Amino acid sequence: MWPIHAEGAEMVKTQRTRRLAVLLVSFGIAAATAAPVALAAGDDGTISGGGGPNPNAERMSRDRGWVVPLAPLHFGAEPYAQVQSAAATAADEAGCSISAEAATNLALSTTWPEVSPSGESPSPMTLSRYDDQTSLADPEQRAKGLFFNPGVGMWQLDSAGLGKEETAATAIDSSSAAAKMVPYMVDRYCSSINGGSSEASARASAWSDWNACGSGACEDVYQRLGSDGVTKDENVGRYGGAEARKCTFEGAEYDCLYVDPSAAQGEDAWTADDYGPAPLPAPFYAFTYEKSGVDYEVRYWLKGDSGASTDVSASRELGVNARSKLSWDEESTLCDTTTGTGNC
Template sequence: MRNHRLLSLLLLALALPAHAAYRFGSGPLADAKSAAASGLAANRKVTDLKANELAAMLIAITYDESAAKVTGVPSPMALGRFDLQSSLESFGGTQPKYVRAFFHAGVGMWQLDSAGLGADVAAPAAVDTARAAPVVAGEVLRRWRSSKATTKAGKRKAAWGAWYACKDGGCETIFNDIYDASKDALVITEDPSVSSKGGMEWHRCAPATDTKSPFDCALIDPSKAEGTTGGFTFKPWEGKPGVSPLTFPFVSFDRNRTEERHWPKKLTGYDTFVSAKRSFGTNARGGLSWEKPQRICTWLKDCTDVALAIDTTGSMWDDLGAVRAGASSLVSKLIEPPDENGNVSEGTRVAVVDYKDFPSNPYGDPGDYPYLARLPFSNQQASVVGALPTSAGGGNDTPEAAMTALTHTLDADGLTPWREGDMVERAIILMTDAPGHDPDPFTGASTGSVIALAQDVSVQTAAAAALAPEGSVTLASTTLAAAAPSLGTTPSPVHIHSVVIGFDWQALSQLTYLSHATGGEVFPAATASEVVDALAEAIGTVTGPPPDDGGGGDDGGGGTGGNHPPDVSGAVPSVASLWPANHDLTAVDILNVRDPDGDAVSITITGVTQDEPVRGQGSGNTAPDATGVGTSRAQLRAERSGSGSDRVYRVRFVATDSKGAQTAGSVQVCAPHDQGVNTACVDDGQSFDATVP
């Protein structure tokens, strides 16, 4: 009895049709069925086809066209790699360094091609089976109706005439495997991992000159393709005999009956934005126009507005040459030069402003000013370099009018407005050797108000109007209060990056706090010769990290082969000045410690010393003056000897990365004698342990 049952099961298994192994994505299957039903409803004269039968005809095309073959799952993002015409290569094959900006003519599981069915279909519609399936169903039905064949097999052959993969009878074989005519049923195993969009992602883009008018755009990234990607993802990506290059990820959309494909620098690593356009109705093999200048902004934040804010007071006289050199180098990397046809990219714009101090003793000289707009936002390299200041002078006390200058820069006072929207990276690069008044004596602008303004520019108008009563300070013939335009709101903050030149630790501490609070970074430059390097580092911060390979694979190479310890050269305290002198303990963190490898870094306080006795005369006779050794945060007492000058604490620490590498460092914190002008702290020697009771 048992053997008889086993024999019955074996015979049943042998009787199962081989076509039960065919797999097809759940999303495309639903779209094929829907397109078949809708197509037949619109073609009521076609009475010899059933909806499932037509759906099977649509599906049968995809296995060979997408290179999935009968064992795979057709991918909606299949890209044809057997078109080798040079016109599909970037710039007609004349610039091979952009080889992977390749315009695949056949796109999608049905390989809708601009030479045929894809003439009026852009790449996103060819990938999305919800949009592509009705196009295919319409063509199959048109050919079915026109066929003179007297058998269904003959009509199917005619209906598949637009697809090369069906010419050898392969589609007929697959159709018979996946359609059970006796039951009017599809014999297919659904694969839920394949959606209608096949891994394509919808995002938002905008014209670079009008970022307030966004539109939908698609990211087509071969490395994210769902289903069996067949032969189009194998290396070498640059192609080989008989096989075209594989495109880098690209952005695509259609506007005004024109298909556009764009290869942003952040997706390719190229030195320029590459774009191709094709008018609907034209064959890509002879109808493409290529260009380099960037005309759109994408969700990748590949459009950038940068304002260079430069301190031009007298103390900068020996640094200004290096600032100009560094800024010129930065501009040459931010703004692309015109292309071969003289076209200029609209992706990056740079403005130039400078500042000194208030023209009133003891703050500044009579010719000083707290802000001057030198150049509105421009995409012309020569204009930006020509606007960089060439001389320094003025200033009196150590702090300058940095906070007022930043406020007006954020308000785009005297500049063209900042571009709005979350597709634009907006940044100010501040270059100075001194801290800013905090708050500024005439305008009230402070670190806090600048941070609030940079984080939410919807408060711009109110903040700028509150800077000063009308007429109180003249600013290039315009009062501060009158200079504030109403820019409305924008979802994008402005990141403030600071290049701090020299050894003014108060400036480094203040601007580290300000920059970090606005999402920016600080780049210390101990001497003028380091300014160029600091600005070069700032470029990468403003424009973002380089892309990965974008092709779903590993090009080889690798890192340096070893772990690097943390870099403490730019370390600053979170609180630089302890005031008022109320004898309370104040929490002080160590900021701006970086790890070259991007590892997490922990801080451990190892000691605190000071240049006054712990229980010295006139200091309040409190002890200890510091705690926190062995923890990540120091606690420093806000006091100094009333009969002395000031107190300087030195906080020592060790920075440890996640792999155990360590670097020791220290920072200074000042408890000033008072809040008068020119009260820079002087270290009289770290002779006392601040942690003793």
């Protein structure tokens, strides 16, 4: 047994087993047109849920919402280019006057207080370690690393809010994450400006979804970016150490993203055992599939990675808070054809 927060959790065992036609996709794009027949996850497994907001997690995020004074700010070169590109488009389409540089800095300013107070490059792979509710853990407790960390990426996109329609794959991918977050913040900024707010107040409004910005850390970073700029880090790539792979599931080939915390690029303090109360997840594959018109995020653990006696998947219907409902299934069908790992 490992320490996890049990408040408000419930587990319901469902008994339905049936053959499903599933279409697996990663980043929302299928790599094949045939829909394989498979025993899949979806909502047919053991259900965990009943959890809600965790005040301790929110407090930890606020308390750690700072950046080392005067520390040089580093950012991955490839992720920076993705943010810069999204900012140029957002500034051009904005409903108020904002430069591409200001839009870039607006979007970057939340990342260091959220995931890299050292000033080192925020890792696109960052997984939250503050939420430790039982509702996020494998209800059958097959291995400690079978844990569904809800906040993902440099902007900590969480299924309770801005990440509800994202998957671990799209939240880690600095291209897709930037394409979502930059225009979101620019729109919030412009709404405040057009409502008569000052530029500083408008920036605060744009950052209001991030607890780490609550004490002024993001405004401080924004000013530092304007005066000192950022050092681009060539050692941090688009996925922050996660790897785009080819996988087969029931004989069909698909794109998938392999997420191994030990390979994180950039700031990796979040991978330390004592960083937060939530378990560090074992390496997993991230992909999305559609069943009966419903899209699900799936995280799939090979038994060789997790130490469990079988492969295990956890599924979340997109739009649903992971703390409210996850479906956990025993699996045996995924093969990583890039490396020849798994059920090949």
